[in-house]
Amino acid sequence: MTIHIKDVAYTRLKTSDLGAATDFASRILGLQPVERTVRCHGFRSNERAMTLSYEEGNPGENIVGFELGDEDELDRAAATLEAMGHVVRRGSREQCEQRCVRDFIGFRDAGGAQIEFAVGLEVSGNRVFYSRDAGITGFSHVGLFSNDPIRDEHFWTQVCNARVSDRVGELPLLRISQIHHSIALIPAPRSGVQHINHQVQSIDDVQRSFALLRKQNVPIVFGPGRHPTSGARFIYFEGPDGMVFEYSVGVNEVDEETYRERQFGFEPTSFCMWGAKPAIKELTS
Ligand SMILES: O=C(O)c1cccc(O)c1O
Ligand SMILES: [Fe+2]
Numbered sequence: 001m002t003i004h005i006k007d008v009a010y011t012r013l014k015t016s017d018l019g020a021a022t023d024f025a026s027r028i029l030g031l032q033p034v035e036r037t038v039r040c041h042g043f044r045s046n047e048r049a050m051t052l053s054y055e056e057g058n059p060g061e062n063i064v065g066f067e068l069g070d071e072d073e074l075d076r077a078a079a080t081l082e083a084m085g086h087v088v089r090r091g092s093r094e095q096c097e098q099r100c101v102r103d104f105i106g107f108r109d110a111g112g113a114q115i116e117f118a119v120g121l122e123v124s125g126n127r128v129f130y131s132r133d134a135g136i137t138g139f140s141h142v143g144l145f146s147n148d149p150i151r152d153e154h155f156w157t158q159v160c161n162a163r164v165s166d167r168v169g170e171l172p173l174l175r176i177s178q179i180h181h182s183i184a185l186i187p188a189p190r191s192g193v194q195h196i197n198h199q200v201q202s203i204d205d206v207q208r209s210f211a212l213l214r215k216q217n218v219p220i221v222f223g224p225g226r227h228p229t230s231g232a233r234f235i236y237f238e239g240p241d242g243m244v245f246e247y248s249v250g251v252n253e254v255d256e257e258t259y260r261e262r263q264f265g266f267e268p269t270s271f272c273m274w275g276a277k278p279a280i281k282e283l284t285s
Helices: 018-029 071-083 093-099 149-159 203-215
Strands: 005-015 032-036 040-044 052-056 063-068 103-108 114-119 136-146 163-168 171-175 183-187 192-200 220-226 233-238 244-249 262-264
Touching: 005 018, 005 114, 005 136, 005 192, 018 032, 018 040, 018 052, 063 071, 071 103, 071 114, 093 103, 136 149, 136 244, 149 163, 149 171, 149 183, 183 192, 192 203, 203 220, 203 233, 203 244
Parallel strands: 005 052, 063 114, 136 183, 163 262, 192 244
Antiparallel strands: 005 063, 032 040, 040 052, 103 114, 136 192, 163 171, 171 183, 220 233, 233 244
């Protein structure tokens, strides 16, 4: 039975310098700090209590969490994954509290990426109070490294409910709702989170952040530009430990009845229709 993912929910990032990482998440990225223990700092970007966290550890060991419908769905997902040979861990009470969820399971996908499926994601009664006026409207998608995009696309689309919206060369953009994509699989000889996308309100916000990032000497690795695939106007920049962050606006919605996946060539114009060239090695070679 298909694992029905509702949404991408959170990323949990590890860093060797917690101070610098949390400073970046609030002062540059602009998220709202919400929880702070000695070892772990949480942030929010939408109605949910927590959508991103930093803790001390090996930066390669990041986690991405997805929302499932309910506990039955979670149990079925655990059974499906175990039948496929994955080792599935149930979240402890403490781990659930850290994530602001009622329950979750964690496993490594075939390429070794740490994935979590969670239910009962806590929502905050207070609207988000962003640390800076970046115009963020929410957490929207993740790029995941994949050392075998065909295998991983099969997992997300056959074992789970994702659909292919577009492919750029071997790089599939996968949707789990009407939004053009929530997961991008980036071919690379490694695993884990490659980039984290937040939507912003307008092209003005993209341009304002471009100026701010330059002033703050944050490496801009792509854009400002416009993706011909999703239609979004974007800018990508590099955060702590080499993690790439993207702001974008205007991601197309897909009509499930009439949409047909498209194949783009693996070339710069497929990533940006304005002529910007990515300084991200996985998007160039
Ligand atoms: O928005 C997109 O279409 C897109 C395409 C390639 C790579 C990305 O990160 C994207 O967000
Ligand atoms: Fe993206």
